[in-house]
Structures are given as C-alpha cells and as structure tokens.
Amino acid sequence: AAVFSLPIIASFFPEEIGWRYAVVLSGILCAIWGVIYFIFAQEVLGKSINFKTGFEHNIEVTSKKDICLQVLFLIPIYGAMATLVWKLSGHPLQLLSSNTFKILITGILFLYIFNMTQTVRSNLQKIDGQVSSEKKYEFKQIIILSMIYALxxxxxxxxxxxxxxxxxxxxxxxxxxxxxxxxxxxxxxLISRPAGGWVSDLIEKKRTLIFFTSGSMIGYIIMSQINSSWPLWSLLLIAFGCSMFLQAGTGACFAAVPLIR
Structure with missing residues (x-):
C-alpha cells in the first residue's frame, strides 16, 4: 500500500519536492502507529523475560565443521557493509572522506573479528560436551535458506x-x-507470501521452495526482455506473475525455518 500510495501523494506537490512531503507523511504515520502499538501491545507474562539478547549469543552449531562454515558465512555479511562504505567513498559517490572511510572499514573489520571470536568460543564449549541427537543439525541448511531468502x-x-x-x-x-x-x-x-507458506504446509517443503525459486528465475528472464515495444498490460502481467513467485518463495522459506532443528 505504501509503495503504491507514496507516488500518488507526491503527485499533489511540485515534482522536485513532492517526494519529501510523501516521505514526511510516511514518517508521521509510522510515529503515530508506534505510539498506538506502545499503548495497546502487551508483553506475554512469564515468557518475555526468557528472550535474552546480547553480544555473547550466537547461532548454535553442533559440529566443528559447522563452526568453520559459520565463520566463512560471516564474510559476505561484513563484506557487503564494507562494499557499501567503499562505494560511498568515491566509487562512485563521494559522501565519505578518506579518514571516515578508514575508520569505518577498521570498525567493520573489528566487528567481524569480534563476532568470529565469540562464535568459535561459545560453540566450542558446547561441542566439547555431549550434543544430543535431537539437537544436531547441519549449518548448510541455514546457508541454503538464507540464499533463497536473499533471492x-x-x-x-x-x-x-x-x-x-x-x-x-x-x-x-x-x-x-x-x-x-x-x-x-x-x-x-499481501496475498502471495502467506499463500507460499500455506502451499508449503500442503506439499513437501523442499519441492515447494524449488518450484517457487524456479518460477522466480523464469520471471526474471522474461522481465529482462522488456522493451519500449511491449504493451503496458503485458508488462504488468509479467510483473505480477514474477512477484507472485517471489513473495510465495519468501513465505515458503519462512515455513521451512522451524524444520532446521
């Protein structure tokens, strides 16, 4: 709804400043909703205190091989942040000075080393003990689901x-x-994401993920052929179809998460 309504709101104002009014209105609505949520949402009594967060908590793995995979999997995460900083420092946008670039890259490197150290330390202590068979899983399942969700x-x-x-x-x-x-x-x-989870519950989840992912790839291939000779109705039809597979694939990905352990 927001993606559709913001251009309409911006159209009531001059083109060069319309987007500012649309974004401001969106921020005001979010702030109002935040106040409503704060007033009316309630904590789950007796359970909310069990949700602990902190730097010392990491994704638990059950083998030393998976620890290595987890450390390797952190590289693209922090690499993406480093790439963003690099692009904002003159490649092509010159929004960061040379000193700011060095400080941010050093900070990202420090965070990666810290996270890697905490991951290895916390998981080695648990792996040294006896891990029950019902808690064992392969970390590559998380990697596959993450890649599907990224797609x-x-x-x-x-x-x-x-x-x-x-x-x-x-x-x-x-x-x-x-x-x-x-x-x-x-x-x-609004429709396709919950529908993807629903279909995934009816059919084997692996097949559902493959089906929706393949449909998304085909949709992107067709969209890559769009040019000015296409009628708008066919363009919108292809966009709807590709979006349907993508959103359903996201829902199917969510449905598969509880099965990892």
Missing part, C-alpha cells in the same frame, strides 16, 4: 527500487505514473 526478498527490494525509473525512461511515463505502475511488483505481497 526472494532481497531481489524484490532491488527491483522495487529500479523498476519505476526503468518504466519512466523506457515508456516515457510521468514520475507519479511510473511509481504507481512500478509498485505493482510488490502488490501481491
């Missing part, structure tokens, strides 16, 4: 950020019209 949800965010501009430049649409049409890619989120 389903991460690529959706990438498309939403680029699709309206592509429509504007390719089909010579106004900014507001391109924004509203571009939001069609996320329109199926």
């Amino acid at each position: 389903a949800f991460g690529s959706q965010l990438a498309v939403i950020s680029m699709f309206p501009q592509f429509l504007e430049s390719t089909f010579k649409l106004s900014v507001a019209t391109a924004g509203m049409l571009g939001s069609s890619f996320a329109f199926m989120n």
Whole structure:
C-alpha cells in the first residue's frame, strides 16, 4: 500500500519536492502507529523475560565443521557493509572522506573479528560436551535458506527500487505514473507470501521452495526482455506473475525455518 500510495501523494506537490512531503507523511504515520502499538501491545507474562539478547549469543552449531562454515558465512555479511562504505567513498559517490572511510572499514573489520571470536568460543564449549541427537543439525541448511531468502526478498527490494525509473525512461511515463505502475511488483505481497507458506504446509517443503525459486528465475528472464515495444498490460502481467513467485518463495522459506532443528 505504501509503495503504491507514496507516488500518488507526491503527485499533489511540485515534482522536485513532492517526494519529501510523501516521505514526511510516511514518517508521521509510522510515529503515530508506534505510539498506538506502545499503548495497546502487551508483553506475554512469564515468557518475555526468557528472550535474552546480547553480544555473547550466537547461532548454535553442533559440529566443528559447522563452526568453520559459520565463520566463512560471516564474510559476505561484513563484506557487503564494507562494499557499501567503499562505494560511498568515491566509487562512485563521494559522501565519505578518506579518514571516515578508514575508520569505518577498521570498525567493520573489528566487528567481524569480534563476532568470529565469540562464535568459535561459545560453540566450542558446547561441542566439547555431549550434543544430543535431537539437537544436531547441519549449518548448510541455514546457508541454503538464507540464499533463497536473499533471492526472494532481497531481489524484490532491488527491483522495487529500479523498476519505476526503468518504466519512466523506457515508456516515457510521468514520475507519479511510473511509481504507481512500478509498485505493482510488490502488490501481491499481501496475498502471495502467506499463500507460499500455506502451499508449503500442503506439499513437501523442499519441492515447494524449488518450484517457487524456479518460477522466480523464469520471471526474471522474461522481465529482462522488456522493451519500449511491449504493451503496458503485458508488462504488468509479467510483473505480477514474477512477484507472485517471489513473495510465495519468501513465505515458503519462512515455513521451512522451524524444520532446521
């Protein structure tokens, strides 16, 4: 709803400042909802104190091989943050000075070393003891689910950020019209994501994930062929179809998480 309504709100104001008013209105609505949630939401008595968070807690693994996989899996996470800092320091955006770049990269490296050390230390202590068979699992399951979620949800965010501009430049649409049409890619989120989890409960979860992932790949291949000669109705049809598979794949990914252990 927000993706569709923000371009409409921005269209009531001059083009160069319309997006500012739309973002401000969105922030005000979020603040109001936050107050409502704070007033009316209640803690689960007797259970909320059991949810502990802190730097000393890590994902538990059950073998030394999985500890190595977990440490390796941290590299792309912190590498992505380092890449963002690098791109903001003159490659291509010059938003960070050279000294700020060095400080941030050093901080990211320190966080990685700290997280890696805590991961190895906390898990080695537990692995040295006897791990029951019902608690054993393979860490590669988490890696596979993370990659599927990156495909389903991460690529959706990438498309939403680029699709309206592509429509504007390719089909010579106004900014507001391109924004509203571009939001069609996320329109199926409300239905497709819970539907993906529901289908995953009816069918084998592995097959469901493969089916939705394959459908998403086919959808992206077709979308890569879009050009100015396409009618808008066919473009929207392809966008709806690809989005449906992506959102359903996200829901199916959520449905598979409890089965890891």
